[in-house]
Amino acid sequence: MRLSEIATSLGLPLQGEDMDVSGVNTLADASPSELSFLANPKYAPQLATTRAGAVIVSADQAPGDKPCLISTNPYLDFARCVHLFAKPQGGFEGISELAFVHPEAEIDPVAAVAPFVSIGKGARIGRGVRIFSGSYIGEDCVVDEDCVIYPNCSLMAGTCLGKRVILHAGTVLGSDGFGFAQGAGAMTKFPQIGRVVIEDDVEIGANTTIDRAALGETRVGQGTKIDNLVQLGHNVRVGRNCLLVAQVGIAGSTTLGDGVILAGQVGVAGHIHLGDGCRIGAKSGIGQDVPPKQDMSGIPAMAHGTFLRTSAIMPKLPEMKRRLSKLEKELAALREEIANKG
Numbered sequence: 001m002r003l004s005e006i007a008t009s010l011g012l013p014l015q016g017e018d019m020d021v022s023g024v025n026t027l028a029d030a031s032p033s034e035l036s037f038l039a040n041p042k043y044a045p046q047l048a049t050t051r052a053g054a055v056i057v058s059a060d061q062a063p064g065d066k067p068c069l070i071s072t073n074p075y076l077d078f079a080r081c082v083h084l085f086a087k088p089q090g091g092f093e094g095i096s097e098l099a100f101v102h103p104e105a106e107i108d109p110v111a112a113v114a115p116f117v118s119i120g121k122g123a124r125i126g127r128g129v130r131i132f133s134g135s136y137i138g139e140d141c142v143v144d145e146d147c148v149i150y151p152n153c154s155l156m157a158g159t160c161l162g163k164r165v166i167l168h169a170g171t172v173l174g175s176d177g178f179g180f181a182q183g184a185g186a187m188t189k190f191p192q193i194g195r196v197v198i199e200d201d202v203e204i205g206a207n208t209t210i211d212r213a214a215l216g217e218t219r220v221g222q223g224t225k226i227d228n229l230v231q232l233g234h235n236v237r238v239g240r241n242c243l244l245v246a247q248v249g250i251a252g253s254t255t256l257g258d259g260v261i262l263a264g265q266v267g268v269a270g271h272i273h274l275g276d277g278c279r280i281g282a283k284s285g286i287g288q289d290v291p292p293k294q295d296m297s298g299i300p301a302m303a304h305g306t307f308l309r310t311s312a313i314m315p316k317l318p319e320m321k322r323r324l325s326k327l328e329k330e331l332a333a334l335r336e337e338i339a340n341k342g
Helices: 003-010 041-048 074-085 304-341
Strands: 034-037 054-057 068-070 172-175 180-182 187-189 195-198 209-211 217-220 295-297
Touching (some): 003 068, 003 074, 054 074, 172 195, 195 209, 209 217
Parallel strands (some): 054 068, 172 209, 195 217
Antiparallel strands (some): 180 187
């Protein structure tokens, strides 16, 4: 692919000579035929040493000795560029004879179903959907157009996917929520008869589990991205364009507004609300409502600035304790001296 073709596709101005581009890579590892990028100023010195044949950079960082694509957001434009070179996984087409498809399921002729997929009664599979081997699509599930379901995913009965949803390997949608009524000496299961709804353009990482609602819906909003190993309890509602990083756990009936970011291993208690634009630091524990646009960290969670100041003090506590004990002894001795003089 010519660099000028990439520039046209991305809508970026080309500075310097045109060239053939064989692929994309980092500044450190790129070859003379590859395109790289600079987004983080930390890596600016690598522009002088990189072997990359061309780079995507901001105008003020553009080197004079190699072709450049000038961008106001190099990271975003490089991500768009990578799409031009990315090869789709899975070489299968059509519906495999080794897949089980219930006679009452509906599959668009343009969908692709790999061997050893199971599609249940009443399920509807849309145009351009690709379902990899080992996946289970339960009764009355709806998978809208252009979804990709990677190997060994499970969509339990009634689960609904919007358009262009991506499920990575091992995702489980619609397993029973953790609901039990406590009686005298025994637990009675509360039947989980709701469903899971995943809106358009959501991506869900490997081995993430999202429980069906006890009643009603567990819902993930449009454009939200969920990392690997995340757990959403029953009746959780996640807003649009949220980011949930690996090992986040959200207990039942909690709601997230739009644009919420939960860093790795954040735990959120049940029946609370996180407002639009909240950002929660890694390993934090959220036990109460959080107003919109708040940055929180810690266990229990507090304002992020307070958390940073507290964290700076923590290593000093042993020395502060030693000094406090010494001052207490000196104060006691001083009081005794004053009392004796009196």
